[in-house]
């Protein structure tokens with residue numbers, strides 16, 4: 678388990694007209710989570726490569742790009758080349774996830790693999806050996822502000838066990854519905870990195886909200 682809980686604010690809940698300021702409001706963040714949606718893999722359309730490139734120049738926080746797109750085999754390495762620290766693709770969308778992980782690493786990024794809430798972990802364990810991050814979705818991808826699905830924590834517990842016993846080398850990340858009421862159970866289950874959008878950016882002081890989440894997670898471990 679990484680030393681202290683990592684927090685990744687999701688800019689999906691930030692003010693898109695003031696992204697540089699919104700990044701500056703969370704300087705304590707470990708990663709800045711960027712939700713890329715293409716209106717095909719998910720029923721929502723957000724931002725893409727030009728905005729990621731602009732953000733890269735506007736903040737020093739490592740960018741954690743979560744690609745909810747139909748054809749990650751074609752587009753994902755562009756995000757790594759644009760300077761993203763971690764690029765996560767969905768196992769449900771990737772045609773050749775092992776190749777993709779190698780390409781992402783060759784382009785200088787960490788490679789992340791995400792599972793939708795209904796996607797089991799076990800069939801993908803061999804593929805996960807090639808990845809640096811496992812992103813467990815705790816809402817159906819597409820929108821911020823949804824209710825946390827505690828049933829995905831079984832996948833987190835399994836992944837934690839496999840990491841702690843040396844079978845996988847991964848940061849275990851969770852995404853969706855993380856707030857002061859839910860972060861404790863996710864931390865107990867073994868999450869390393871917590872994505873939080875509305876719980877941070879809907880708060881009057883996003884930086885303070887981030888640190889409160891981190892404290893809660895640390896206490897629950």
Ligand SMILES: O=C(CO)[C@@H](O)[C@H](O)COP(=O)(O)O
Pocket residue numbers: 687689690710712743816817818819820821822823852853854855872873874875876
């Ligand atoms: O990937 C997604 C949604 O598809 C997330 O990253 C959300 O943006 C998280 O928002 P909250 O559930 O924390 O409000």
Ligand SMILES: [Fe+2]
Pocket residue numbers: 687710711712743852872
């Ligand atoms: Fe996300």
